[in-house]
Amino acid sequence: xxxxxxxxxxxxxxxxxxxPARRRxxxxxLIIMPGLAYYALFTIYPIVSQFxxxxxxxxIVPGVVSPFVGLSQYAQVLGDAVVLVAxxxxxxxxxxxVPAQIVLxxxxxxxxxxxxxxxxxxxxxxxxxVITSWVVVSYVFADLFNSQAGLVNSVLAGLFGPNFTVxxxxxxxxxxxxxxxxxxxxxxxxxxxxxxxxLESITPGVVDAARVDGAHGLRLWRHIxxxxxxxxxxxxxxxxxxxxxQAFIPVYLMTQGGPDNSTQLLLTYTYQQAFSFFDFGxxxxxxxxxxxxxxxxxxxxxxILRARNAA
Amino acid sequence: xxxxxxxxxxxxAYRPARTARTVARLLPVVxxxxxxxFPLAYMVSLSFQPLGNILTVSAExxxxxxxxxNYTGAWQSNDFAQYxxxxxxxxxxxxxxxxxxxxxxxxxxxxYEFRGREPLFYxxxxxxxxxxxxxxxxxxxxxKDLHLVDSLLGLILLYISTNLPFSIFLLRGFFEGxxxxxxxxxxxxxxxxxxxxxxxxxxxxxxxxxxxxxxTFNGAWDEFPLAFTMINTPGNRTLPIAIALFQQxxxxxxxxxxxxxxxxxxxxxxxxxVAQRWFQEGISVGAIQ
Numbered sequence: 001x002x003x004x005x006x007x008x009x010x011x012x013x014x015x016x017x018x019x020p021a022r023r024r025x026x027x028x029x030l031i032i033m034p035g036l037a038y039y040a041l042f043t044i045y046p047i048v049s050q051f052x053x054x055x056x057x058x059x060i061v062p063g064v065v066s067p068f069v070g071l072s073q074y075a076q077v078l079g080d081a082v083v084l085v086a087x088x089x090x091x092x093x094x095x096x097x098v099p100a101q102i103v104l105x106x107x108x109x110x111x112x113x114x115x116x117x118x119x120x121x122x123x124x125x126x127x128x129x130v131i132t133s134w135v136v137v138s139y140v141f142a143d144l145f146n147s148q149a150g151l152v153n154s155v156l157a158g159l160f161g162p163n164f165t166v167x168x169x170x171x172x173x174x175x176x177x178x179x180x181x182x183x184x185x186x187x188x189x190x191x192x193x194x195x196x197x198x199l200e201s202i203t204p205g206v207v208d209a210a211r212v213d214g215a216h217g218l219r220l221w222r223h224i225x226x227x228x229x230x231x232x233x234x235x236x237x238x239x240x241x242x243x244x245x246q247a248f249i250p251v252y253l254m255t256q257g258g259p260d261n262s263t264q265l266l267l268t269y270t271y272q273q274a275f276s277f278f279d280f281g282x283x284x285x286x287x288x289x290x291x292x293x294x295x296x297x298x299x300x301x302x303x304i305l306r307a308r309n310a311a
Numbered sequence: 312x313x314x315x316x317x318x319x320x321x322x323x324a325y326r327p328a329r330t331a332r333t334v335a336r337l338l339p340v341v342x343x344x345x346x347x348x349f350p351l352a353y354m355v356s357l358s359f360q361p362l363g364n365i366l367t368v369s370a371e372x373x374x375x376x377x378x379x380x381n382y383t384g385a386w387q388s389n390d391f392a393q394y395x396x397x398x399x400x401x402x403x404x405x406x407x408x409x410x411x412x413x414x415x416x417x418x419x420x421x422x423y424e425f426r427g428r429e430p431l432f433y434x435x436x437x438x439x440x441x442x443x444x445x446x447x448x449x450x451x452x453x454x455k456d457l458h459l460v461d462s463l464l465g466l467i468l469l470y471i472s473t474n475l476p477f478s479i480f481l482l483r484g485f486f487e488g489x490x491x492x493x494x495x496x497x498x499x500x501x502x503x504x505x506x507x508x509x510x511x512x513x514x515x516x517x518x519x520x521x522x523x524x525x526x527t528f529n530g531a532w533d534e535f536p537l538a539f540t541m542i543n544t545p546g547n548r549t550l551p552i553a554i555a556l557f558q559q560x561x562x563x564x565x566x567x568x569x570x571x572x573x574x575x576x577x578x579x580x581x582x583x584x585v586a587q588r589w590f591q592e593g594i595s596v597g598a599i600q
Binding site: 039122141143249280 | 333336337339340341343344346347348350351353354357412413415416418419420423424425428431433435436437438439440441442443444445446447448449450452453468469471472473475476479504505525529532533535536540550551554555558565568569572575576579580582583584587590591592594595598599
């Protein structure tokens, strides 16, 4: 990524080493080969065989014939109303949780930047949710928002009376709200730690000089701080979007996509097609559409990233 | 902040104003820390409460009659110690495999010119966006062909693969930030390319290797859908499956579930607290620089 590294490399490889030219040319391939071959076997090959499965009414029982059905399962994807709901929910999950994590993560990072009593302790505590298990925290939040004995409803009932409790996970929008709250709670520490590193690496004096020139508050942020941390911002944004689209465990464990499929995400719906309803061919078609779409979206993202970094 | 910053600061605010500003920054930070901790503290609290408390509205934040029954219950149910050992084995195996493969590949991408380097690298990165959940079915079938379905080794092999793209990305970024002068000197002294990687690059890249280790360990320790689908033999279960089964088998035994959750959370927190001093540098330098 840095051009300096590349040119140094070139100079060195053509330099004093006495190794035969052919060995020199082959060495880079030899050293990247184990990792790439491994990845090809355990990830790329399954992606390809997924495509193959998507053209069959796949039967997992050995010896039973799986009839070839062509593109019909892709047509089924296009006509599936739940796919649209799942697409909406995944999009909403992304649009709600990604900006929230960025704003709150950057906010805490800016508060933690500089001298503050107990700084290392606060930073560690705020990061702890990131390293907790999704399975564990999904159950904790399911219990906090439990309709009968949950702490949230206990507090609501105590404050406003027993009629003010909510069946959080049994309704579409309150269920999604709980899932979003969990996602933001668990993610703030991750963006915080990256933003903190970026803020700390701003050359000392740049911000002070701007202050002397009269830049304060929002203007200071817009014209000085945000441009300085822009590479981190782009990276955090890309990683959070990738993570949001991959959300699975909270919905699978907390609402199971219900009520009536209304909180399904793309991944929970795809997973259930395969492993709850054993419709493997259809699940493979869904998965293939997703894989292709996300691969190209992320190629596009990296193009933008690279263009920005080059500029 | 650094000394240079203090010198460049044009005027020093009065002490009382500075104290007020520190408090104004400290308060929201403490609030954030409390919100971050609260659900976990609640989990710990529930894990020490008798079942009656958990199922009724009378659950106490600080249990009046703390009990270890949930812990003994969780530990004795099925083979919890075995699941714990399984998760540890899978976590450590995944970390070792990922570190070996990704540092070799990242070194190749960082230090050598070769045809197709950038397209290959970006294709690898883009594949990071393909969710691992959608690959469970074909990976299951592959593991069946390799006779590794329902085994911990099968899980380790797949987890390593899942972790490769991001680890290679992070390590390549970090390696490229290491100056090449020392390498050139070692090369003149006749040290082999792999020797340079092993004796120079890897020790200097400790922060990035630490970050990769934390990520991959947590990922493997935490992974649920693939393990849940691939593992049938009770003796091969990992912790997330064991925890989820408290909900299904016993119509949610919340007490043991949270006791098990606490047991499962402790190692990841320890790993992080021990390794965190490398963590921030490793991820920020490797990913952004």
